[in-house]
Amino acid sequence: MILTVTLNAALDLTYVVDALVPHRAHRVSTVVEKAGGKGLNVARVLSHLGEKTVATGLLGGRNGSRVAELLGDSPARMRTAFATIAGETRRTVVVVDGDATGFWEPGPVVTEAEWSSFVGHYTALLTISRVAVLSGSLPAGLPVDAYAVLVTAARAAGVRVVLDTSGPALAAALPAGPDLVKPNAEELAEVAPDADLSTVDGVLAAASALRGHGVGTVLASRGPEGLIALTPDGAFRAVPPHAVSGNPTGAGDACVAAIARAWRHRTPWPGALRDAVAASAAAVAAPQAGDLDTRTFLSLRHGVAVTEL
């Protein structure tokens, strides 16, 4: 079982309009409501790949109920076990007129008691999990080291843990020793300000600095050029056979999902990275974040070139 955690889930609304013109009124031709949040995207990709998952996190209020209702349509292998909070789950509104314009509500404030209760709930779910994936931002009210608490609990339970977040939430969780982090370019630049991140050596230097904080593996995405991974078993580079065009939102979640799946099946690094690059590309080729074009995934995975650095 793979456990995904979405502390700051959202009710995602997509509004299709002809053309967004500031300071005008727009008739929305199509409204799509979706259960949103990076951890839920990871769970959906895993479900597309045939894995059993439990998606947990925090949901509250009417928007939270709507998210739970939308998740009710998930396939049987994607179970949900969210904890309820008093605050209102945030909405995100994305206005699409060819390109996308996003509006993120600030989201709920989680109380101390709700957080303590969630940690208990999560710890119980760890007992049936092999891998945990912690994704996305922290809602207000949570301590900055909230992910450190969840990483520590996973390690204590013998569950491998992937952490995909950024900023202070990531920095505060590094000493707890997550098995894998996926920093963005900003974070890499922060730990290695002198490194040239356009080069493989520069990325490796930054990843090495991050690993020094106690992290198992550092995975650095290079967009259409694939991945660089600094792992306990060595450094690797994985490059897709060709570029895929589409929507890059959700590619990172698909990448993380593929790694979690590989760990669940004890696949060694070259194979895990091959899957991760193919899943990212297949997510780019799919219309919505959290979807995955399985044909693209299957056709690409054997063409991904993994080299040890």
Added chain:
Amino acid sequence: MILTVTLNAALDLTYVVDALVPHRAHRVSTVVEKAGGKGLNVARVLSHLGEKTVATGLLGGRNGSRVAELLGDSPARMRTAFATIAGETRRTVVVVDGDATGFWEPGPVVTEAEWSSFVGHYTALLTISRVAVLSGSLPAGLPVDAYAVLVTAARAAGVRVVLDTSGPALAAALPAGPDLVKPNAEELAEVAPDADLSTVDGVLAAASALRGHGVGTVLASRGPEGLIALTPDGAFRAVPPHAVSGNPTGAGDACVAAIARAWRHRTPWPGALRDAVAASAAAVAAPQAGDLDTRTFLSLRHGVAVTEL
């Protein structure tokens, strides 16, 4: 009792952002949720003016429940008696960065059975009403002559009826003989394409053409320059003592509310128009549609100049 009807109510979301930039992501600093719809604005203004109202219309789904919950905070003299439909009440999102950018969801599709049931519900409410105010657009699924049905029922019950809508919904209701309509410039131009609507004579000509369809009174707003009314008792012009700056959204609803209140108290035309112009200006001076600055209302009403044309 004054009955207000809002067939296409909405959950209004106001998102405050620093600056709206198309094709970027925006953090929303403040979210305001409000029960929206022109008929509800009319009811709120009436409530500010001390009148007892019943607000009816159609609500459905989670958004509808949220609207009902928000209406629960209304003062006791503003009662609500909405009928429930299966479809989901629409949301409107207005992004404010100094100026406003609006996104209107398409809204629910009302079934024939829901409409028949609502007509019965409305007819029952007419028995306790002196005046009915029908405001706003028609949701999908309703016949284009829906307002004609409601106007006919009001007249049969001896209830005076104000119709504030536009386009085909207005055109189809004219033969039913509403006691007052408040056409916009487009509608006036349509019935009298040769009239110069920048002149009082031009507006009177257009209003006269509209009255020919069976309407009691035609009220034409001239924005900061006040109102022109073609009534069964003659033609009038009402001009405010000075311009008021602020938010013009909701001024039309305040105007209609003042007329309904005047009818409820059998106030003759000059006084009714004085109130209507003062209420419009007081709504412009208030921060939110449906609010009314009562001090502005009281200070302006005696300064409004009403002349018979």
